[in-house]
Amino acid sequence: MGLPPVVERIRPGSDEDWLIVAGDVGEIFDDIAWALDALRGRFAKVIWAPGNHELWSHPSDPVKLRGVERYMALVALCRRLDVITPEDDYPVWPGAESRVVVAPLFVLYDYSWTVPGTTTKEDSLQRAYDAGVVCTDEILLFPDPYPDRESWCSARLIETEKRLTTIDAALPTVLVSHWPLRREPTEVMWHPEFAQWCGTYRTADWHLRFRATATVYGHLHIPRTTWHDGVPFEEVSLGYPREWTRRGDAPQPVRRILSGRS
Numbered sequence: 001m002g003l004p005p006v007v008e009r010i011r012p013g014s015d016e017d018w019l020i021v022a023g024d025v026g027e028i029f030d031d032i033a034w035a036l037d038a039l040r041g042r043f044a045k046v047i048w049a050p051g052n053h054e055l056w057s058h059p060s061d062p063v064k065l066r067g068v069e070r071y072m073a074l075v076a077l078c079r080r081l082d083v084i085t086p087e088d089d090y091p092v093w094p095g096a097e098s099r100v101v102v103a104p105l106f107v108l109y110d111y112s113w114t115v116p117g118t119t120t121k122e123d124s125l126q127r128a129y130d131a132g133v134v135c136t137d138e139i140l141l142f143p144d145p146y147p148d149r150e151s152w153c154s155a156r157l158i159e160t161e162k163r164l165t166t167i168d169a170a171l172p173t174v175l176v177s178h179w180p181l182r183r184e185p186t187e188v189m190w191h192p193e194f195a196q197w198c199g200t201y202r203t204a205d206w207h208l209r210f211r212a213t214a215t216v217y218g219h220l221h222i223p224r225t226t227w228h229d230g231v232p233f234e235e236v237s238l239g240y241p242r243e244w245t246r247r248g249d250a251p252q253p254v255r256r257i258l259s260g261r262s
Helices: 029-040 067-081 121-131 149-164 184-188 192-197 241-247
Strands: 018-021 045-048 092-094 099-105 173-177 212-217 224-228 231-235
Touching (some): 018 029, 099 149, 184 224
């Protein structure tokens, strides 16, 4: 199978480069495996945080796992490929100026970023359905064995926060999550109804609490850098080819987050 042109363009600048993959590699299990395997063959280290598309239980996927079982199967796949996941020890980048902990996170969302003018999940979802702007997660992203996605999110937040507090307080971090850690990046979306599937207020201060030199995310398909409390929030998504046409060019598939090694 030939690689898509955009994947072919994801190449290291040196043999020592690491690659951060902020989710949405694919929807079909075997496609995800194929892409991550190709990328791992090029970079000294690949660090992956899951996106919602990897977690979908797509009707055409021969792998019929749902929810936590699907996520853990993806973790097992990454471990076979030697790809770092949110369940593994956080790697430390040996930077030229200081070492930096690169922490891939999986925290989901909890519908707390409601549509302006609403205060409950129910009212916010109804506004989205009325507007015809509904995330496919509502059909394909199952929370099993949790009763709903916000319960799974809450469990992930507790577990992830506990792990982040064990990082050496002398070390800065790069926090990698498919979903942005703050709501502000969603404010430029054409459809504000979609924000409720994009994150949680419970991570709003993590970039400060856990000494982030940068946060990396990919969910919004709006590649850019914004700044919050002096910390860059790097949206690194490639998006869909149809979106490239609107922007006038194919995306740059690699963005440098950390400088060279010591």
